[in-house]
Structure formats: C-alpha cells, structure tokens
Amino acid sequence: MRSGKQTVVDGITFDSQTEAEYYEYLKTRDDVESIKLQPQYILMDEFKITCSRCDLGYVTSEKTGKIIKCKTCKGTGLRNRQAWTYTADFEVLCHDGRVQVIDVKGFANERFPLVRKMFEYQNGYELLVVKKTKTGWRYV
Ligand SMILES: [Zn+2]
Known part of the structure; x- marks a missing residue:
C-alpha cells in the first residue's frame, strides 16, 4: 500500500526513506524514553x-x-x-510519561482522515502526522 524505497537503519527495515530519517531524528530527541515501531491499534473491535x-x-x-x-x-x-486495526509508524514514550503516536506522511491514503478521527476518538489524544520540510520536521 505504501510507496517509497525501503531503507535500513540499525538493522531495521523502514518502508520509506522518510520514515527512516524520522527514526534517526527521534533518536536525537532528548525527551524520548523509548520508541516503538509499527505499533498497532484496534480502532473498532470485531x-x-x-x-x-x-x-x-x-x-x-x-x-x-x-x-x-x-x-x-x-x-x-x-x-x-472483522476488527478495524491501524498500524502507525511510531509510538514514542517521553520521559514525562507522555505518549506520542506518529504517522510519517509520505504516502497518499484517502481513508487516513477517517483513521485519524477514529484513533483520536478511541484514545483521547492527537494522532500526530509529521511531514519533512526544508526547515525540518513539521506536524501537519
Ligand atoms: Zn443469512
């Protein structure tokens, strides 16, 4: 479903170069406790x-x-x-206990706004979408 070249960082295969770059960026952030890759969420039970x-x-x-x-x-x-599941790109646990679920925008998916809304309804916090710009990573 996703397009883009697979990229390997730390022995981990990422679906796209952008995802791999975002992972590298996450590793440089000093407020990050741990990073979970491809976390899966149930948006609706079966x-x-x-x-x-x-x-x-x-x-x-x-x-x-x-x-x-x-x-x-x-x-x-x-x-x-069947249950409706969603796999994000990253789940980041911050030192202060906050959880950030992040999707790296690098693909077109017309159903994504619906997924995002349902995720937020189920979890009560924002599903972050990041995009790479000339000046760095930006939430969109
Ligand atoms: Zn019948």
Whole structure:
C-alpha cells in the first residue's frame, strides 16, 4: 500500500526513506524514553451483525421452494465483521510519561482522515502526522 524505497537503519527495515530519517531524528530527541515501531491499534473491535439476507438463518429456495440454510451466514443468522486495526509508524514514550503516536506522511491514503478521527476518538489524544520540510520536521 505504501510507496517509497525501503531503507535500513540499525538493522531495521523502514518502508520509506522518510520514515527512516524520522527514526534517526527521534533518536536525537532528548525527551524520548523509548520508541516503538509499527505499533498497532484496534480502532473498532470485531462485531456480529444480523444477516439481512435470510430469516434467522433460513431462506426459501428459489429452485425448489423448500426452506434451506442461508449460504451467506451458513444458517446462523449472524455475520462476523472483522476488527478495524491501524498500524502507525511510531509510538514514542517521553520521559514525562507522555505518549506520542506518529504517522510519517509520505504516502497518499484517502481513508487516513477517517483513521485519524477514529484513533483520536478511541484514545483521547492527537494522532500526530509529521511531514519533512526544508526547515525540518513539521506536524501537519
Ligand atoms: Zn443469512
């Protein structure tokens, strides 16, 4: 999904040169306690929904007119929806206990604003997005 050249720093393979550069920058910050790479978050747990293609798992066969098990939900009347997960680029723990979750902007993803909003709703703090500029790293 991501574009960009893979770059190796400290034996770690990064998806892009920009991510690798940001990692190097994080290592120079003196307020950083630890850095977690590719941290994963659940934005929404998995859930079940009622199958709307049948009546409690059963349908009338168009061919035979008999009552048969619904193929979509396998006769259960329920369908599973997978959890919605998001993998950020970095999770930074600062000396003062603050946590910063950071996504390095270097790719286009039209769903990202939705991911960001859901992450912030779930966690109650900002999902930081950084961009490299001529003068250094900037939050966007
Ligand atoms: Zn069904």
